[in-house]
Amino acid sequence: MGAGSWGTAFSVVLGDAAPSTSVTLWGRRPELCAAVQSRRENPDYLPGVRLPDALTATSDPARALDGAAVVVLAVPSQTLRAGLGQWAPHVPADAVLVSLMKGLERGTARRMSEVVREVTGAGPERVAVVSGPNLAGEIAERQPAASVVACADAGAALRLQALTQTPWFRPYTTPDVVGVELCGVVKNVIALACGMAKGLGYGDNTAASLVTRGLAETTRLGLAVGALAPTFPGLAGLGDLVATCASPRSRNRTFGEQLGRGRSVAEVAGATRQVAEGVTSCESVLQLARAHGVDMPIVEAVAAVVRGEATAGEATGMLMGRAATAEHAHD
Numbered sequence: 001m002g003a004g005s006w007g008t009a010f011s012v013v014l015g016d017a018a019p020s021t022s023v024t025l026w027g028r029r030p031e032l033c034a035a036v037q038s039r040r041e042n043p044d045y046l047p048g049v050r051l052p053d054a055l056t057a058t059s060d061p062a063r064a065l066d067g068a069a070v071v072v073l074a075v076p077s078q079t080l081r082a083g084l085g086q087w088a089p090h091v092p093a094d095a096v097l098v099s100l101m102k103g104l105e106r107g108t109a110r111r112m113s114e115v116v117r118e119v120t121g122a123g124p125e126r127v128a129v130v131s132g133p134n135l136a137g138e139i140a141e142r143q144p145a146a147s148v149v150a151c152a153d154a155g156a157a158l159r160l161q162a163l164t165q166t167p168w169f170r171p172y173t174t175p176d177v178v179g180v181e182l183c184g185v186v187k188n189v190i191a192l193a194c195g196m197a198k199g200l201g202y203g204d205n206t207a208a209s210l211v212t213r214g215l216a217e218t219t220r221l222g223l224a225v226g227a228l229a230p231t232f233p234g235l236a237g238l239g240d241l242v243a244t245c246a247s248p249r250s251r252n253r254t255f256g257e258q259l260g261r262g263r264s265v266a267e268v269a270g271a272t273r274q275v276a277e278g279v280t281s282c283e284s285v286l287q288l289a290r291a292h293g294v295d296m297p298i299v300e301a302v303a304a305v306v307r308g309e310a311t312a313g314e315a316t317g318m319l320m321g322r323a324a325t326a327e328h329a330h331d
């Protein structure tokens with residue numbers, strides 16, 4: 001459900017992993033679905049990438065969901081609750097729901113798996129998350145990458161692993177839904193910070209410092225909300241943080257770079273049709289952090305820039321001007 005970059009790229013994973021399984025891609029716009037169907041290409045989100053011949057595309061959610069054993073959700077996080085509310089009557093009662101999304105709901109600070117469970121009433125054994133260092137363009141080009149399938153139910157995680165394993169896409173399993181999801185959310189905010197540093201003209205030392213301290217604050221928040229410690233140096237944690245913070249293909253890093261060059265959030269957002277989840281999620285991450293008494297200075301600094309209360313240069317000053325402390329002061 002969602003024919004943007006990642007929904008489309010993930011349909012390539014599913015098509016390659018299980019060629020005998022029928023895969024249907026739902027998109028909002030009939031003309032885009034018709035292009036996918038006839039040209040085997042998504043011209044708006046993955047131009048030039050050949051999609052599997054067996055892939056069906058439709059703008060009719062009832063048709064997309066009819067008889068589905070697995071429902072993969074890949075829409076912008078802030079639209080999930082409304083969209084899923086409309087689709088829920090068509091979701092088969094035993095289908096596993098998989099979130100590919102990396103945002104928190106604005107206002108509630110809910111993770112996407114929590115929204116899925118609230119809207120559909122599905123139990124934890126039917127809700128999974130797939131996350132990792134998976135830039136959609138590289139995945140669609142079938143470049144080798146690893147990922148994580150998180151589900152409270154080990155059997156469901158293993159079934160999803162089998163449905164997504166290809167010679168170039170290697171999913172690992174974990175029961176840590178909370179940790180995998182939070183890592184995917186916070187890395188987008190840290191990537192905004194790395195982009196701002198790049199836009200300000202700073203180099204690799206600055207980026208590495210942000211990645212490392214960003215992982216430290218992600219870990220603090222994650223442990224406070226019940227995540228498992230090994231998730232943070234894993235693929236969904238460090239792996240995705242490195243990929244997103246280093247890649248010029250990351251929308252969040254690119255968005256941050258434009259902010260670092262002095263553009264406003266409205267200017268940058270107006271120039272792209274693609275979602276940069278960190279922009280909408282940074283405030284919700286702070287909301288969650290405050291509720292759990294967790295200090296997240298990089299997220300605070302990014303949120304100040306997104307709100308228009310500080311420039312990227314001033315945010316740098318906020319971070320570098322903090323009181324001196326021990327590296328593992330919070331451990």
Ligand SMILES: NC(=O)c1ccc[n+]([C@@H]2O[C@H](COP(=O)([O-])OP(=O)(O)OC[C@H]3O[C@@H](n4cnc5c(N)ncnc54)[C@H](O)[C@@H]3O)[C@@H](O)[C@H]2O)c1
Pocket residue numbers: 002003004005006007008027028045074075076077079083100101102103134135136137273274275277
């Ligand atoms: N692109 C990636 O590399 C990547 C990788 C991993 C995870 N993700 C996550 O996947 C999710 C989707 O991202 P994406 O990259 O596919 O985004 P995208 O910007 O490429 O596409 C978003 C899609 O959602 C559609 N959309 C917009 N508003 C909608 C609405 N109200 N209802 C339904 N559909 C709507 C758009 O038309 C588009 O098809 C995000 O949470 C993102 O963080 C993306």
Ligand SMILES: O=P(O)(O)OC[C@H](O)CO
Pocket residue numbers: 102132133134135136188191240243244249250251252253275276277
């Ligand atoms: O392009 P971004 O910044 O949304 O990042 C994409 C993926 O989440 C990378 O794993």
